[in-house]
Amino acid sequence: MRITEKLNQAYSSPNPPPATFSFEFFVPKTAQGIQNLYDRMDRMYDLNPIFIDITWGAGGKRASLTNEMVYTAQSTLGLETCMHLTCTNMKVELIDEALSRAKASGCQNILALRGDPPLDGSESTGDFQYAKDLITYIRKNYGDYFNIGVAAYPEGHPEEPNDDKTLEFLKIKCDAGADFIVTQMFYDADQFINWCSRIRKIGIDLPIIPGIMPISTYAAFIRRAKWSEISIPQHFLDALDPIKDDDFLVREMGTTLLVEMCQKLLDSGYIKHLHFYTMNLERSTIMVLEKLNLIETVKAHDTIGGTVLPWRKSLNPSRQKETIRPIFWQNRKHSYISRTSTWDEFPNGRWGDSSSPAFGDIDLNATELLRQSPKKAFELWGHPQCLKEFADLTINYLTGKLKSIPWSDGPIDADTSVMTDDLISLNKKGFITINSQPPLNATKSNDKVYGWGPKNGYVFQKQYLEFFCHKDTLNQLLNNIDSFNSTDNNARILTYYMVDKSGDLVTNTKEGDINAVTWGVFPGEEIVQPTIVERNSFLAWKDEAFSLIEEWVRIFESDMAKDFIKGKETEVQNFIKFMKSFGDDFVLCNVVNNNFTDDSKVLFGMFNGLEN
Structure with missing residues (x-):
């Protein structure tokens, strides 16, 4: 304007x-x-x-x-x-x-x-x-x-x-x-x-x-x-x-x-x-x-800088009708805008036509995914050499000691605070969490932490959890989820996508499913559904999530890293070896609890007795 x-x-x-x-x-x-x-x-x-x-x-x-x-x-x-x-x-x-x-x-x-x-x-x-x-x-x-x-x-x-x-x-x-x-x-x-x-x-x-x-x-x-x-x-x-x-x-x-x-x-x-x-x-x-x-x-002035969406609306004319985004990129809006800039669905007002020939196309090697210089990445995140150190890095982010991690460009959001203890517990078990949201059931739209959109409305969320799980633990986790889903009245309450670096996908969803995980009900308006979970977008995100690991390793292997890793060469080599094995041995997972009236403990309960 x-x-x-x-x-x-x-x-x-x-x-x-x-x-x-x-x-x-x-x-x-x-x-x-x-x-x-x-x-x-x-x-x-x-x-x-x-x-x-x-x-x-x-x-x-x-x-x-x-x-x-x-x-x-x-x-x-x-x-x-x-x-x-x-x-x-x-x-x-x-x-x-x-x-x-x-x-x-x-x-x-x-x-x-x-x-x-x-x-x-x-x-x-x-x-x-x-x-x-x-x-x-x-x-x-x-x-x-x-x-x-x-x-x-x-x-x-x-x-x-x-x-x-x-x-x-x-x-x-x-x-x-x-x-x-x-x-x-x-x-x-x-x-x-x-x-x-x-x-x-x-x-x-x-x-x-x-x-x-x-x-x-x-x-x-x-x-x-x-x-x-x-x-x-x-x-x-x-x-x-x-x-x-x-x-x-x-x-x-x-x-x-x-x-x-x-x-x-x-x-x-x-x-x-x-x-x-x-x-x-x-x-x-x-x-x-x-x-x-x-x-x-x-x-407090509604007409200045206001938005009716829980994510930052783009002012680019080609995205003016964009009303839906995959939740996977909610903490990485820079790469999301970059990756979707050539996709042709935005003028039609919806995101989700996965038949687009441009869908998911990106030159990952040409993109600065980490958004940090090698030296800055070293200063921020060090060089974790084992799963516990990697988990500790995520825990430091969850507790506010770190302002970013590779999968999140900015500080942890306030709305995560209700799940912080459970997320920390998961990381201590070796499940590296990278994205989440708590369940909401008719929260007022003017709520300072969870609210969004016009006044006098109500907002809803399904609990969503995204994490890395070791391949050896995956079947146990799937058994817990499938067992829960098989009980009376729980058919497909928990839906999931789980994929390794090569693209081998395990899911209990149907082809073409688009699951709205956030929505709002406002006076005089249609129901707004601004964030979704969907198969093809998850597979596109998978490429980026694993490429972040590869780029993190690559900057430590480059000549430009020699000066700031001096004296720590052995530790850095251990880091490179660990992160490469992590990319090969872990699976990217997301799980949605479609019963938004459930307590968040229901989803976290699927990890009881498990450890990577």
């Missing part, structure tokens, strides 16, 4: 928030940095920003990374995104490529910038000289599809000493077809408010979005102010200079100063929205939002 539409939507509602906000992120220099930033962006989604923006990585690979990050933000993370686009030294072909890729991602917002001139003082070799030229080009060739933002300099532009001229240039950009204004950082609220008054007087009536730079350390605060050539109010210096060597106190005081500044902007009547330059950090920005009492206010 266009930014101006989202702002109008927020403030035309019956209970508008006191302010909305957005975040800026820049393209990191390393692959691991990008993955870490995605995790940070994912967490900050829960703050409900109106949008995020991503800076333009000028030239070659970095420009491509901007487009890739826009795609991930829109398609995987569900974040409305504004893409920076600079035109200095940019040929029109590159501009078109960037805009086309942004459009294909569902991105409708562009911050059109001139960019820095060549460092050697030469003229730009691009097809555009000024931002106004870029704006005119976008409007001519893309009509009103894109919402276009322009940059503004409340304290003047370093290349133009005449403030009136700077305002004149801003007016020209706005008249060329801009929709909103984003300003450079500043700390002098009075000067900024006066500038807002001046631009209104010359006929600029676009939304003004002030750029807010949080204060994390004194050195960075001074350096950024000097680099941007902005003034620092004396009371900022008086408050921060005596504590400049204590980063904690500087951040606390900096937060107080920025909260006062932001509140003054909001009280002026010119500003309704705050844009935070995060510098790819989160804590300082969150502290300001908390003290402004904006986070909870926005979270």
